[in-house]
Amino acid sequence: MQLRHFQNEFPYLVKALLSAKKAGRLSHSFLIHNDDGKLADDFSISLAQALACTNPLPDGDSCGNCVVCKQLEHRTYSELFTLAPVSKSRQIVIGVDDTIPDTMRWFRSLFHMKSSMAGGIKIGIIYDADCMNDESQNCFLKTLEEPPPSSHVLLVTANPFTLLPTIRSRCQSILLLRNKTSYEDEKIRGIAGIMWELMSSSNKISTAEECAFAMISISDNLEKFAEEKADVKWDRIFEDSKYLEPPAKKRLEKQHEAAISAEYLKMRDSMLSLIHSWSAQAYMLSCGIPRDSIANPELFPRDLNVISSIDPEKAYRMMRKSEDLLQILNWNVDTDLAFREFCMGVEFGK
Numbered sequence: 001m002q003l004r005h006f007q008n009e010f011p012y013l014v015k016a017l018l019s020a021k022k023a024g025r026l027s028h029s030f031l032i033h034n035d036d037g038k039l040a041d042d043f044s045i046s047l048a049q050a051l052a053c054t055n056p057l058p059d060g061d062s063c064g065n066c067v068v069c070k071q072l073e074h075r076t077y078s079e080l081f082t083l084a085p086v087s088k089s090r091q092i093v094i095g096v097d098d099t100i101p102d103t104m105r106w107f108r109s110l111f112h113m114k115s116s117m118a119g120g121i122k123i124g125i126i127y128d129a130d131c132m133n134d135e136s137q138n139c140f141l142k143t144l145e146e147p148p149p150s151s152h153v154l155l156v157t158a159n160p161f162t163l164l165p166t167i168r169s170r171c172q173s174i175l176l177l178r179n180k181t182s183y184e185d186e187k188i189r190g191i192a193g194i195m196w197e198l199m200s201s202s203n204k205i206s207t208a209e210e211c212a213f214a215m216i217s218i219s220d221n222l223e224k225f226a227e228e229k230a231d232v233k234w235d236r237i238f239e240d241s242k243y244l245e246p247p248a249k250k251r252l253e254k255q256h257e258a259a260i261s262a263e264y265l266k267m268r269d270s271m272l273s274l275i276h277s278w279s280a281q282a283y284m285l286s287c288g289i290p291r292d293s294i295a296n297p298e299l300f301p302r303d304l305n306v307i308s309s310i311d312p313e314k315a316y317r318m319m320r321k322s323e324d325l326l327q328i329l330n331w332n333v334d335t336d337l338a339f340r341e342f343c344m345g346v347e348f349g350k
């Protein structure tokens, strides 16, 4: 399958990749952030074909017909090396030595071996790259720092934020997200307004502090919001359960608590996803991508003059900082401090 096959669904992505290919500006390493495994699998092979095809089309796409294209399609290309989690623990481990299949050391030894094919392009694909544990990631970092000649490596993942920042920063990000998230909860959508505030201010400590405070306040109140939301339904259930026996009542209370914590987790995920997705879309807008081509135009001002005032450098910084923020919040850390550092970092680039 050629890259142009994905043009309808991801027109800007395909256009950007092909023009970079034509100009010889394609990265050595890619991070394919996806929410659909089959799509990501097809796309990574198409990208591999575009990178390794021996008879590319004038626009940079693969021919789809040469031996390399055919072999890649059938996964029989001798210079294609893949790694994926296989153990029950779903981890990609480093391995004791390079002889144990499906480990990082094994993958690296094959990927760095002298090519059997003169002039051939090596392709490494790591599926579910977030399953690499820290040790594997550190080991893999050496491949990113000193890749074998004429090689490209593709990391495929649904959770890029669990990867080390040093890995993410060395890869060109490819956003292959099919499911557009809608942010229906009003309280969560409040985050978009704060993000805009932060984006449009210029080097003001007070704005950065106000924005951090507003984010912290939403984050601190999530549990309360979740309870309110769950109780719309549960008030009636409790009303109907007045005449139940105590053990049945107790069971209901347990279910009630579980419903609140499920709602809380959902809202928290949604908030974090909004922070990241908003900044990624702001960055797209700052690069000139039209407002109606982004996933959530409803989260941005309608006025095109206002949109064109977004500073690309700041938008890029916000996107990177939001990736860091998500990763930090995955650990159990001081949330207030994390939000403050995020807002200050976006505002002053530290």
Ligand SMILES: [Zn+2]
Residues within 6 Å of the ligand: 053, 054, 055, 056, 062, 063, 064, 065, 066, 067, 068, 069
């Ligand atoms: Zn070809």
